[in-house]
Structures are given as structure tokens and as C-alpha cells.
Amino acid sequence: LSAPAPACSVVITGLAAKESGYEARVSCTTAGGNGQFSGVSLACPRACVPEPPAAVAIEAVDLGVLRVQWHLVGGVPDVSDSVVSVRKIGETFWRVLDFATLKLTQEDSWTPVPPEHTCVTFAADTACLYEAAVCCRNSVGSGAYCDAVGPTEQVIVAKAPGRPRLVPPECCEPCQDGWQTRRPGVQPLSPTRGIVTS
Numbered sequence: 463l464s465a466p467a468p469a470c471s472v473v474i475t476g477l478a479a480k481e482s483g484y485e486a487r488v489s490c491t492t493a494g495g496n497g498q499f500s501g502v503s504l505a506c507p508r509a510c511v512p513e514p515p516a517a518v519a520i521e522a523v524d525l526g527v528l529r530v531q532w533h534l535v536g537g538v539p540d541v542s543d544s545v546v547s548v549r550k551i552g553e554t555f556w557r558v559l560d561f562a563t564l565k566l567t568q569e570d571s572w573t574p575v576p577p578e579h580t581c582v583t584f585a586a587d588t589a590c591l592y593e594a595a596v597c598c599r600n601s602v603g604s605g606a607y608c609d610a611v612g613p614t615e616q617v618i619v620a621k622a623p624g625r626p627r628l629v630p631p632e633c634c635e636p637c638q639d640g641w642q643t644r645r646p647g648v649q650p651l652s653p654t655r656g657i658v659t660s
Contacts, residue, residue: 464491483508512537512598512605515544515580520594520612523583530559530594531581532608541598543574546582551591551613559584574599 465472477484489499515532523529530548534541546559548566557566562573564584575582586592593612598605 511603514608518608526588528586529583532596539600541577548594
């Protein structure tokens with residue numbers, strides 16, 4: 463492959479996915495002939511599903527409104543969209559955020575979050591605590607979910623007049639006396655939950 467001067471980079475397409483990746487070296491040509499090759503570069507990243515996103519966080523930003531945000535981790539090919547899954551603390555099933563409606567759903571058809579968005583807000587029950595997990599997808603497939611984050615510090619309205627109060631974040635599920643630490647044995651999140659591959 464050759465590139466005319468003064469180009470100092472080139473994009474190569476049509477390469478098959480290889481577990482070992484690829485290596486590259488470069489030489490320059492002048493009127494006097496071909497120069498020596500450079501040293502071999504590090505192996506290029508092989509085509510694979512995206513890494514789990516980083517710095518995932520969920521928080522209450524208003525009465526009955528939650529925000530989930532994350533950072534994309536680079537990969538090859540680029541991320542095509544993200545999947546945001548949310549559940550109430552104490553429940554064993556997850557709901558997927560439909561970006562078209564900004565509502566949580568368990569339907570098989572929904573709109574994922576486009577790659578230019580790494581923050582979403584949506585309506586939620588004011589008396590519940592929530593946790594969230596995010597995974598990314600590209601043309602190779604769906605990456606793994608990040609570790610679930612939460613519970614939220616959800617804003618709820620106090621029964622007596624006054625300012626809204628906060629449910630302590632260390633409280634995880636309702637009980638007869640109020641809230642208690644979440645019980646073990648909650649069903650883990652599946653990376654393929656609700657993902658349409660066709």
C-alpha cells in the first residue's frame with residue numbers, strides 16, 4: 463500500500479478480524495529509490511465488541527427524574543449505540559430505556575442510545591430507589607454490561623409539610639419498619655437482556 467507525500471497516515475479497510483491483530487511498518491520513496499523500513503509498530507487492536515463503559519453513575523436530578531451518565535471506552539470498530547438498563551432496588555428484572563420515548567420498557571422493540579449521547583434523563587417513581595447498568599454495541603456485537611451502580615439517592619416528598627427529604631443511599635429495599643439492606647440472591651443482569659440482534 464502506498465500513499466503520496468505529504469500524507470503521513472492511511473486508512474486500510476477490508477481486513478479480516480484476527481485474534482492476534484495486525485502489525486505495520488513504513489518506508490519512504492524518493493527519486494533515489496526506496497528507503498529502509500521503520501521498526502514494526504505495535505499490533506493494531508483486533509475487531510471486537512466494545513469494552514464496558516466507564517464512570518457510570520445514576521442520580522436523582524429533580525422530583526421523579528433520574529439521570530444516568532457514562533463514558534465510552536474506545537474500541538474497534540467504533541461504538542454504534544449504548545443500552546441503558548434500570549431496575550428498582552429489590553426487583554429481579556431489568557427494564558431497558560427506550561431513547562425514542564425516554565421511558566423504561568420490557569418490550570422487545572426499543573430504540574438504543576446513539577453514540578453521541580452519554581447522558582440520559584427519564585421519569586421514575588418518587589418512592590423507589592434505582593440502580594443502573596450500561597453496555598455498548600458495535601458492528602461486531604454487544605459488549606458486556608458495566609457493574610451495576612446505585613442505589614440512587616431518590617428525592618421523595620415528605621408526608622409532613624416542608625422540603626423534600628432524601629432516602630439514605632445505604633438503604634436498599636423496603637421492609638416493615640422502613641428500609642433495610644438488600645437481600646442476597648438478586649438475579650444478575652444478563653448482557654443480552656432485551657437486545658435485538660437481527
